[in-house]
Amino acid sequence: MTVSDSPFDGGLVLYDGECGLCDRSVQWCLRRDHARVLRYAPLQGETAAPWRDPKATTFDTIVFVARQPNGQLRRFERSRAAFEILRRVGGGWSWLAWFRYLPAWLTDLPYRLIAVNRIRWFGRVDACRLPDPATRALFLP
Numbered sequence: 001m002t003v004s005d006s007p008f009d010g011g012l013v014l015y016d017g018e019c020g021l022c023d024r025s026v027q028w029c030l031r032r033d034h035a036r037v038l039r040y041a042p043l044q045g046e047t048a049a050p051w052r053d054p055k056a057t058t059f060d061t062i063v064f065v066a067r068q069p070n071g072q073l074r075r076f077e078r079s080r081a082a083f084e085i086l087r088r089v090g091g092g093w094s095w096l097a098w099f100r101y102l103p104a105w106l107t108d109l110p111y112r113l114i115a116v117n118r119i120r121w122f123g124r125v126d127a128c129r130l131p132d133p134a135t136r137a138l139f140l141p
Contacts, residue, residue: 010037014063017042020122032089041140060115079107
């Protein structure tokens with residue numbers, strides 16, 4: 001996919017719209033993304049359809065789609081997605097993105113442990129949170 005195929009510049013966070021942890025994570029990002037560079041869409045929605053793994057049977061993996069310097073869009077998953085999101089949120093949190101230089105198999109271990117237990121530990125979101133008018137434009141279907 002090329003840049004012209006994308007309606008966003010800063011990056012797109014694709015999250016499980018029914019997961020309590022994912023909902024809290026999106027709210028965390030909204031509070032810290034002062035430049036408002038990130039956009040958000042549930043993995044269950046139409047915006048995420050081209051970026052979902054066609055073999056996936058669950059939505060237990062966060063996906064981040066970001067524009068690269070060469071203009072191409074790149075898909076990041078699991079811990080790599082989290083590190084890229086932290087880089088773009090900026091502030092003091094961006095230092096955690098340095099963990100992206102560690103092997104993915106290592107940084108994905110804690111990610112997978114949390115992903116497997118996230119519904120049990122954090123519950124489900126029964127209804128979509130309605131964003132205020134200032135943040136509504138950051139969400140895609």
